Amino acid sequence: MVSLRAFLIASAAALAIGAAASVPAWAASLEVAVDSSPSGLDPHIVTAFSSFQIIDGTVYEGLTALDGDLNIVPGLATGWTISDDKKTYTFTLRDGVTFHSGGTMTSQDVAASLARVRAEATGSPLASRLTAVEAIETPDPLTVVLKLSAPSAPLLSSLSTIAIVPAKYAEDLETLQRTPDGTGPFRFATWQPNVKIGLEANAGYWQEGLPKLDGINFNIVPEAATRQVGLTSGQYHLLPNIDGVNALQLQGQPGIEIADTLELAYSLVGLNVSRPPLDNPQVREALNYAINRDDLVQAALFGAGRPGGPLSPALTNFAVPTSEFACFTPDADKAKSLLADAGVTTPIDLGLLVLPRDSTKAMAQVLQQQFAAIGVNVTLNIPEIGQFVQDWRNSEFDLFVSLNSGTIEPDDYFYRTFKTGGSTNVFKYSNEELDALLEAGRTQTEVAERQTIYREAQETLACDGPVLFLTYGQIYTAMRAQVDGYQIYPNRSLASLKAVSLGN
Known part of the structure; x- marks a missing residue:
């Protein structure tokens, strides 16, 4: 049997066939290939990674x-x-x-x-x-x-x-959704829908000597294989925030360098707790027991990640190890018992709204099989990104699977997401005890006290909250060796592009 690694390396070699024998002279603009178009560019409204990576730290800045x-x-x-x-x-x-x-x-x-x-x-x-x-x-x-x-x-x-x-x-x-206007090192120039978004250098940028590039072109290239061929041939300079399998396929290719880090972003299944039987905490706990998160890491992330709880393992001061959550140990019999205790008759039919990304689509397929083993039949709905965001915002789902950005501050995520009436509480979840913890967490300034508060919050959310926490991945950026000054950020920001230059 051919190993996965051998297969991927062979695939990478095949992708390189036909690449240009010599790399063309480098332009002063950085050619970046990304997998999807943004849903908009207003920094106060957008939620999708496809928007965030284009404007954060490049077009816009904060205090x-x-x-x-x-x-x-x-x-x-x-x-x-x-x-x-x-x-x-x-x-x-x-x-x-x-x-x-x-x-x-x-x-x-x-x-x-x-x-x-x-x-x-x-x-x-x-x-x-x-x-x-x-x-x-x-x-x-x-x-x-x-x-x-x-x-x-x-x-x-x-x-x-x-x-x-x-x-x-x-x-x-x-x-601002179509024509961003910020203070950053690059300014908006052009947008060809589903083709390219172009940024040009901000000649009046406040930081002396930056940016070093004349511009950045974000090329919309949905197919991973096409992006990889473009990088190896020199058509593109950089593939940001790619997953482990794509990185492995490019590892060792001539003129290609790989950067990586454990990210703050997390994959999850969100539950609309206003819809029976998801309004029952025992049902939510049962779904947790149905999931084998190690299988998700292997199947969807190709081993480049780890099972994750409510907070990223990268947040060592706050994250509770998943080993402390009983429901993170897969147990189909326990799941079935919980469903029976909840008075739920199986099979249960539910819809799963899927973020249209390779990793989340792969996770959706694995989850579909795992849930079926306990009598929960899931139908996958994979819309384009704009429709996904609209349905997510309007709570038009039974379940959704997504990849969400994380931050260094637990409050940034927990308060808006799980507080009753929070601005991204699309689950329609309400828990008075958790609300009190979240209020205390943002007003308490002593680190030890905050650690205690957020430990309790994680314990509240882990097994019967409105989210099935799945994985945290290792993220990678592949780039031509001529790209100088790039630094990969755990929060997926491309802010370091202002210091990037292109060699010969």
Whole structure:
């Protein structure tokens, strides 16, 4: 029998056949190949990775930022002070920062951006991250003061995810979806639907000497094999955030380098707990027992990852090991017993909405088989990305399987996702005890106390919450050897592209 690795290496060799004998002269623009088109480009509205990777840190920036090691560093604010009661944050803005459409960024733009995220009419998935903000003051053009209702441990991290846009878009929810306008090192140039999005260098960027590229072209290439051939031939310079099987196929190819890291993003099955029988905690626990997460890692991630609980293992200060959750040990008999105790008659018929990505489609097929073993029949629905996002937002699903971005701060994920009425609580889940924990987690500033709080929150969510937590993957970026200065980020951001240059 031919081993998987041997098969993949042979496949990679086959892909390289017919590649150009010599790589063409490098252009000053970076050619990036990605698997899908964005669903939009408004940084306060979009949720899909396909949007995030194009605009985060390239077109848009926040008051704070994360470096490659996930440390909070200054962004559009040069620094900040925090009052003794930890309820007043005063930010000093960079002087002379300009927007791509013209005009200097001032405190009024910052205040308008934060208000836009908080506005109910915007429907921003980031709104929950600013619920502690009681008032925003702008005493002068370069000073922003945030008054909080209570201390907020995650605030500085949250602000790294909230882009600053011109105040003129405060009530405009259409323009930025098609024509982004930020302060970042690259500015929007062109969008050919399902073909390419082009960015060009921002000649007026505030950070001296950056960007080093003339531009970036995000080529929309759905087929993994086509992306790989394009990289080996020199048509593309970089394939960001690819999975283990694609990385293995490219490993060792002439002129190709691979970077990797354990990511913060997580795969999950979300449950609409307003729909019977998913409203029953025993049913949700049974579904957990039906899942063999090691099989998912092998089948969908080709071994490049690990089973994951509510928080990424990369968050060593907070994540509870999955070995501590009984329901993470596969047990079909236990699952059937729980369904019987819940008074549920099998077979159960449910629909599974699937994010249209290779890894999530593979997971959906494995899950379909695992659920069938306990009498749960699942029908797969794999729409295009725009329809997936719409159905997800509107809670039009029994189950969905997806890949979601993670952050360094548990509150950024838990509060908006699991708090009653949270901005991304599409599960319609409500748990008063968990709500109290999440409120305490964002106001408590002592690390040890927060660890205790989030341990209890994870224990609450792991087995009978509205999510079946699946895996955390190793992510890879494949690039031509001529790409200098690229750093892979665990949160999938391509912010490091501003420091990238192309050699000969």
